[in-house]
Amino acid sequence: MSMTALKAQTTERVRSVAAMLEEEIVLGWLLPRERLVEEELAERLAVKRHVVREALADLERVGLVERIPNRGAVVKLLDPVEVRQIYSVREALETLAAEQIPLPASATVLDALREVQQRHAVAVDSADARAAFRANMQFHETLFGACGNPPLVELIQGLAQKVHGARSITAASPEHLRLARDEHAAMVEALAAGDRDRLVALCRQHLGPSRDAYIAAIEARFARPGAVMTERQP
Amino acid sequence: MSMTALKAQTTERVRSVAAMLEEEIVLGWLLPRERLVEEELAERLAVKRHVVREALADLERVGLVERIPNRGAVVKLLDPVEVRQIYSVREALETLAAEQIPLPASATVLDALREVQQRHAVAVDSADARAAFRANMQFHETLFGACGNPPLVELIQGLAQKVHGARSITAASPEHLRLARDEHAAMVEALAAGDRDRLVALCRQHLGPSRDAYIAAIEARFARPGAVMTERQP
């Protein structure tokens, strides 16, 4: 029965390492274009190189890092047009899911959402970015999970992961966190009231801020010399 | 480029192995629930175990195989409800993509589609299942690729891959192949004529047959003993 073995099963360690790296990317601890050296990570995370290797392969599949043969991995920098495209698909998918959630929402779903939202609010108020990130992910998972279409939920989560690199701008910003918190509350309200139009609208506008903040930040800070942006010359 | 490269880059070999296994699954050479033993595959495909391992991890992420820790990999058997859910999302995404294709389609797109469709028709007529499969994939890639949203195309392809295991029923069936060929022709026609409604409708109905055939087949052939179906005893 106990699925979670006491001594971390191998594939679990890989997933654990991948999750740690993902968090470090989202929280801005690892910046775009930063190199991810296998041995270095292996020592820091106290695992063998080969585990880090598999974790990096996982993150490459997800789209969070980029691996160049014989040259190693770097955290991927999404260009603005790709971000816009991804967000447009996210909007479509999340709308689709929101339209399929049975309304008014069941008590179990509402209770779960309120509990998670509570944790998220606490994390935001105490400026605990990591806890806020985790609670935020869990909130969306339970919210969209209520649509009854697991493959759809998986897709939504996958797309969210893809732009996690983009969230390093908003994940630490108190204003954005507070805004997200309030929007979550509004969503729960709409779910309880059975107001589908409001729910869908909330989901849609919930996506905007992080996208816009990222695009603005990326064009200001990570522009490559040689691109359209005029960069100061040394 | 020569596929059978003598000195293939490592990550290329992994992708190559994954692609081979995927084809073998789609063509029904590897059946659902069949075990995939690393050493065995390594010897058969003339690569090291380590490469097979990574390829299996890839296919696991795609959803074509299932890996249980310390027990190995098997080709995944999708249950009918999951297949229905996936197809419903496919329908939504392909509709979304079809709605974004600029109409009437550009000459380059049409030329490319006609060329691929020609190859597909030849393969179907000569009952070359493998060539038909490849041409079919390429057709949909170029078709939806015309929507101008690469992440969306990637998602569509990923979902198609997920149900590739389900295609082993239709991939070898002459009737289904002929039907697909004719529907492809109709799509090209709609693209050329700039008839968006017809295009969207064609995309939608194009999904039906393989889904229905798979669900019927799975319930007839792969029912687990202990389920409602009565299975013959040896």
Add this chain to the structure above:
DNA sequence: TTCGACATAATTGTTGACAATCCTGGCAAC
């Protein structure tokens, strides 16, 4: 100074052996 060849260092990719784990089948006890 600038350019290019060459040696050197840093990093990834590969390999085979070893350890851990899980399934199979036989054998004994009830």
Add this chain to the structure above:
DNA sequence: GTTGCCAGGATTGTCAACAATTATGTCGAA
């Protein structure tokens, strides 16, 4: 006849050393 247990074998997971590749820095020549 069924159940439980203990080998034995098959398979996956782990590891450290080695090979291959790419980046870096130095030196000499134009």
